[in-house]
Amino acid sequence: MVAVTSTTLGDYLPLVATGKVREIYELDDHKLLFVTTDRISAFDVIMDNSIDQKGAILTHLSEFWFKLMQKKIPSLPTHFLSTGIPSDLKQRLPSDLGAQLDSRSMVVKRLKVLPIESIVRGYITGSAWTSYQKDGTFVGISLPAGLQESQKFDKPIWTPSTKAEVGGKDENITAQQAADLVGPEIVTQIRDFSLQLYDEASIYAAARGIIVADTKFEFGIDESSTPPLLVLVDEVLTPDSSRFWSAERYEIGRSQESFDKQHLRGNDAFGQLNSPKGKTGVTMPEAIVANTFTRYKEAYETLLGCTWQDK
Ligand SMILES: Nc1ncnc2c1ncn2[C@@H]1O[C@H](COP(=O)(O)OP(=O)(O)OP(=O)(O)O)[C@@H](O)[C@H]1O
Numbered sequence: 001m002v003a004v005t006s007t008t009l010g011d012y013l014p015l016v017a018t019g020k021v022r023e024i025y026e027l028d029d030h031k032l033l034f035v036t037t038d039r040i041s042a043f044d045v046i047m048d049n050s051i052d053q054k055g056a057i058l059t060h061l062s063e064f065w066f067k068l069m070q071k072k073i074p075s076l077p078t079h080f081l082s083t084g085i086p087s088d089l090k091q092r093l094p095s096d097l098g099a100q101l102d103s104r105s106m107v108v109k110r111l112k113v114l115p116i117e118s119i120v121r122g123y124i125t126g127s128a129w130t131s132y133q134k135d136g137t138f139v140g141i142s143l144p145a146g147l148q149e150s151q152k153f154d155k156p157i158w159t160p161s162t163k164a165e166v167g168g169k170d171e172n173i174t175a176q177q178a179a180d181l182v183g184p185e186i187v188t189q190i191r192d193f194s195l196q197l198y199d200e201a202s203i204y205a206a207a208r209g210i211i212v213a214d215t216k217f218e219f220g221i222d223e224s225s226t227p228p229l230l231v232l233v234d235e236v237l238t239p240d241s242s243r244f245w246s247a248e249r250y251e252i253g254r255s256q257e258s259f260d261k262q263h264l265r266g267n268d269a270f271g272q273l274n275s276p277k278g279k280t281g282v283t284m285p286e287a288i289v290a291n292t293f294t295r296y297k298e299a300y301e302t303l304l305g306c307t308w309q310d311k
């Protein structure tokens, strides 16, 4: 199996954008082909080597959540249309390329993506814990006194961030700053839907022994409907966009081992990446590659309750 670090569909479809992990092609005016590579980034730095099959795992995990959330929250449309490469395109591709990209491709609605990331935190960790230790607050939100690391909040908190341009770093912002960026009414809708999505996901995951400590959503606007509709886009509740913890191993008062790339972040070999600006040329040791793959696969299998079939 060869990891897919970049896609080569440029001869067949216009390339619209290349993100840290995804490559996005235009299918027509209303549809995009969203191809998830096996690239992995930590501290906004893309590693030189990648995690074989990660793109396929993320694609199918997102597909699962899009379908579940569509049922749980019918008033929130999603950008998901189908997985796999559309058959008319597939016929035009060399068969090995079609086979390689099929499992990591999703057809989505083409939308105007709003320039904020919508983060919901159910537990205090990461940048929220760092900020809280300094002054008891996080991006303008006063938090209760006496919280311990990884403690569950009484109620999940919503903390938006900017969506940095490629190569930049997302910055946490206040709700007011988010409202200034996208408008007060849209921001309220984004917050309310995000909290609802988080609640649904937490209930589902808890029944499978997983804590969703926090997660990030992105939203777009469907301007073709009247009035324009808010739509859930991007990836949903994957180890790249969320911190998943094992409920069994969870212990308050310390940092948690995570299903996601915390594993990669916490590794000594990556200490150098704490100030990653402009860093490139970072290669993960093979043991980390193998371990990270196992964690992604475990997240998929635990959440979906089925075995991952190698792609
Ligand atoms: N339906 C959509 N229409 C247009 N663009 C979309 C849609 N859904 C998601 N996007 C955008 O596609 C890109 C996805 O690529 P990728 O996840 O690699 O990007 P990234 O945001 O640079 O990386 P990271 O997720 O690590 O921050 C994001 O910029 C996202 O906002």
Ligand SMILES: [Mg+2]
Residues within 6 Å of the ligand: 019, 021, 234
């Ligand atoms: Mg992304």
